[in-house]
Amino acid sequence: MIGDSKKFKIKDTDDENGNKLTQHHKILLHKYTNISLQDASIEFLQLIRRSQISKINANQILLFIKRLLPCPNTAPSNMTNLLNYLNIFNYFTTRKICILCRKDLKHYQAKCNDCLMAECKHVAHILDTDILSLLTCVVSRLADQIQKYKDSFSNNTYQQPYDIPFAKQYQQLLIKYPEQNLLSLILHVDGASLVKSTKLKLWLFTASIVELPPNIRMKRQNMILISMYIGYTEPDVKLWLASSLTTINNLKKKGITDSY
Ligand SMILES: [Zn+2]
Incomplete structure (x- = not known):
């Protein structure tokens, strides 16, 4: 049994995360597209989860995509960066x-x-x-x-x-x-x-x-x-x-x- 003296009031990280994601939503993958970094990251994450691709392979695919995009671009170069962008904590x-x-x-x-x-x-x-x-x-x-x-x-x-x-x-x-x-x-x-x-x-x-x-x-x-x-x-x-x-x-x- 875990005692808690007053409330289950926790630091409100949801708002902070929401603000960060809103900021990310404004960041585009590169200057010749309307696709945001956030949309691309979420879509990629869903895709690799559905495909059950290993983290090593996902890293290689991300790096490959980054190289294909015009420079400079904001595409994450590995899964750690992608998860950080989306505020997904390990x-x-x-x-x-x-x-x-x-x-x-x-x-x-x-x-x-x-x-x-x-x-x-x-x-x-x-x-x-x-x-x-x-x-x-x-x-x-x-x-x-x-x-x-x-x-x-x-x-x-x-x-x-x-x-x-x-x-x-x-x-x-x-x-x-x-x-x-x-x-x-x-x-x-x-x-x-x-x-x-x-x-x-x-x-x-x-x-x-x-x-x-x-x-x-x-x-x-x-x-x-x-x-x-x-x-x-x-x-x-x-x-x-x-x-x-x-x-x-x-x-x-x-x-x-x-x-x-
Ligand atoms: Zn042993």
Whole structure:
């Protein structure tokens, strides 16, 4: 449970982002066109996502397009620049580990050099997210709905059957400590096969926010993605989740408003 002393009031980055995008909308790709940098960037991003092109190939295509355009031009030369233009923040930190010796590998290593038996299938990829930023983003967007749902408990107007364990105790907690703006997470771990031909699997560690009404709580856009694990064997939970759980525990102590 993550405590938050006053409000889910977050720094209003939406307006800032909106202003930046408006500015970008006025920037043209080059002086012989009416196509804006923003429109071209969004269209390119949608195209590569639909085509499932890798980042390396997308970088090469962007560079190729930039070279074809008249000079000077504002076309981004790589995906990092393009995402920066669109204010799309990279929430992921990636790491590679050898599941035999549990050591971190360099990003260019296809397998562990220290383990004699090591093969590519002994490498696992872990993508940890910036939990605070994601949580802040979701809670900020849904602050009104969270507050209304909590008010319905306090005012005793919530008549639906309980949908979480210890719901009655939780309601009592809200009523007893109305000044404590509590936020609670239910943590989930799920695995899914990525391809039929191999045993490669994707594991997700996610969180749902208890203070959201049940009808929107499990919607994908309202879930917090905490970490992903991609590997050929079942993940070692300590190896995979230790750092994420430490971050969550620190958030639990600090609350989420302290950083803003
Ligand atoms: Zn190793």
